[in-house]
Amino acid sequence: MKLYCKYISAILKSTMEYKLSFFLMVIGRFLISFSEFIALSFLFSGFTQIKGYTYSDILLCFSVMQMSFAIAECIGRGFKVFSSMVKRGEFDRILLRPRSTILQLLGMRFDLGRIGPLATAIITLIIGVRKSQILWNTGRIITLFFMISGGTLLFLSLFMFGATFCFFSIEETELTNVLTYGAKEHGKYPIDVYGKGIMRFCTYIIPYTLIQYYPLLYLLGKTDNWLYALYPFSVVFFLLLCYGFWRLGLRNYKSCGA
Amino acid sequence: MKKYYSFFRLRFQSGLQYRMASLTALTTQFMWGLMECLAFKALWESDITAFPMEYSALVSYIWLRQAFFTLFNTLSTDNDIFNMIVDGGISYELCRPISLYSMWFSRNIGGRLAQATLRSIPVLCVSFLMPSPFQLRLPINLNAFLLFIITMVLGLGVTVAFCMLVYILCFFTISPQGLRMVMTGAVELLSGDLIPLPFIPEPFRSVIELLPFASMINVPFRIYSGDLAGSEMIHAIILQAFWLVVLILIGSLICKNAEKKVVVQGG
Numbered sequence: 001m002k003l004y005c006k007y008i009s010a011i012l013k014s015t016m017e018y019k020l021s022f023f024l025m026v027i028g029r030f031l032i033s034f035s036e037f038i039a040l041s042f043l044f045s046g047f048t049q050i051k052g053y054t055y056s057d058i059l060l061c062f063s064v065m066q067m068s069f070a071i072a073e074c075i076g077r078g079f080k081v082f083s084s085m086v087k088r089g090e091f092d093r094i095l096l097r098p099r100s101t102i103l104q105l106l107g108m109r110f111d112l113g114r115i116g117p118l119a120t121a122i123i124t125l126i127i128g129v130r131k132s133q134i135l136w137n138t139g140r141i142i143t144l145f146f147m148i149s150g151g152t153l154l155f156l157s158l159f160m161f162g163a164t165f166c167f168f169s170i171e172e173t174e175l176t177n178v179l180t181y182g183a184k185e186h187g188k189y190p191i192d193v194y195g196k197g198i199m200r201f202c203t204y205i206i207p208y209t210l211i212q213y214y215p216l217l218y219l220l221g222k223t224d225n226w227l228y229a230l231y232p233f234s235v236v237f238f239l240l241l242c243y244g245f246w247r248l249g250l251r252n253y254k255s256c257g258a
Numbered sequence: 259m260k261k262y263y264s265f266f267r268l269r270f271q272s273g274l275q276y277r278m279a280s281l282t283a284l285t286t287q288f289m290w291g292l293m294e295c296l297a298f299k300a301l302w303e304s305d306i307t308a309f310p311m312e313y314s315a316l317v318s319y320i321w322l323r324q325a326f327f328t329l330f331n332t333l334s335t336d337n338d339i340f341n342m343i344v345d346g347g348i349s350y351e352l353c354r355p356i357s358l359y360s361m362w363f364s365r366n367i368g369g370r371l372a373q374a375t376l377r378s379i380p381v382l383c384v385s386f387l388m389p390s391p392f393q394l395r396l397p398i399n400l401n402a403f404l405l406f407i408i409t410m411v412l413g414l415g416v417t418v419a420f421c422m423l424v425y426i427l428c429f430f431t432i433s434p435q436g437l438r439m440v441m442t443g444a445v446e447l448l449s450g451d452l453i454p455l456p457f458i459p460e461p462f463r464s465v466i467e468l469l470p471f472a473s474m475i476n477v478p479f480r481i482y483s484g485d486l487a488g489s490e491m492i493h494a495i496i497l498q499a500f501w502l503v504v505l506i507l508i509g510s511l512i513c514k515n516a517e518k519k520v521v522v523q524g525g
Contacts (some may be wrong), residue, residue, distance in 0.1 A: 023437060035452065047305050
């Protein structure tokens with residue numbers, strides 16, 4: 001943990017050397033995600049509801065997904081650039097050091113620029129909370145917290161899953177991008193909007209519904225089953241699964257030279 | 259003219275070389291379109307009266323956008339020019355005895371067409387074969403189809419002319435990434451890439467429809483399905499031509515200025 005903090009402070013210092021370009025980048029990222037929010041609010045100026053969900057419900061859903069994704073990208077950027085590290089042989093350097101590989105990988109590539117989308121997520125969360133008629137009690141606040149942290153873990157596992165492919169083929173795969181970016185983009189609507197088939201896929205293959213749809217039902221008071229609020233915990237199993245896959249890949253790793 | 263044609267052809271051919279392995283990219287395009295169709299279907303079922311387009315017109319819009327994504331994609335495809343500006347390779351470009359603006363313009367269009375020919379055909383084929391509500395219909399009549407082609411060309415011109423403006427503005431800043439991202443966010447919203455422009459509520463909509471961004475994908479894709487027709491359509495086409503001329507004029511003027519002032523930092 002101490003080492004991770006050291007990594008982060010080193011990265012902070014190096015980004016602050018190029019302040020202007022960093023801030024432009026953050027503003028740019030902010031605007032890209034913020035325009036999505038504007039599009040959403042335009043859309044719902046015409047419609048009052050989608051399958052029984054109101055504008056504020058959608059905003060909450062949107063901000064939870066955006067926030068999870070932004071935090072996960074911030075922490076897990078190392079996994080996303082992993083294929084280029086393998087290609088350049090940088091990963092061998094990491095393997096030589098007597099510290100956890102994942103810790104080094106994540107620490108080296110901590111990505112501060114993601115505070116742009118994070119800002120959008122926070123703004124939409126505030127608007128969503130103020131517009132909604134939810135009676136906020138501790139249970140609901142904790143549910144919201146579970147959703148966000150569960151979502152972050154889920155996206156991190158998917159990034160790790162994508163990185164693991166690099167052990168088996170040196171080409172990077174766009175497959176996991178569909179899953180992660182797609183979920184961020186389309187996860188703004190509760191998943192049952194998309195119909196039964198997508199629901200099944202998002203429950204049994206990639207457990208999106210566990211962090212989005214089910215806890216959201218509890219959050220919005222559409223169900224009294226408080227067990228739904230605990231569903232995000234099950235993402236830990238998915239994470240372990242992906243970690244196992246990563247370990248398997250690591251054992252198969254052959255350097256392709258620098 | 260011949261030299262610009264050869265720049266176009268060179269870029270077209272090199273574009274075709276690299277794009278064979280984009281099967282996964284196609285899956286992405288396709289899934290993206292499908293998810294969007296499903297989401298709008300839910301909206302449509304929730305409130306038919308508030309839906310500003312025919313559902314089938316919307317489905318066509320989404321599939322066309324997915325198919326011709328690379329043709330109208332602003333600023334995220336052409337990394338060459340950005341890299342050239344950052345690493346100083348631009349100095350070679352300036353040495354060539356032809357106009358920088360026309361050279362980049364033709365090269366840019368070539369690159370886009372190459373990617374689009376490869377990507378659009380499979381997406382179009384699949385979307386024509388989709389089951390009923392999600393099927394891409396044929397254009398409503400021959401007239402609409404011809405106008406669709408014409409406005410596609412105009413729209414492509416406007417898109418590239420706008421991108422050229424951004425490239426040239428990068429001459430004046432050292433960090434093009436930031437500028438590029440700011441522009442991407444704005445264009446995505448204003449061109450109707452995030453949601454089709456008819457979904458935008460009224461006071462904003464009439465302003466946005468006058469901007470050059472509305473002349474990019476908005477016009478051809480809506481003409482295709484007959485959503486845009488009559489005098490409204492004629493206005494839109496005239497506006498497209500107007501923006502094309504204006505953007506090219508502004509672009510080449512600034513470009514001439516920038517060429518004189520450009521400071522190459524290393525390379």
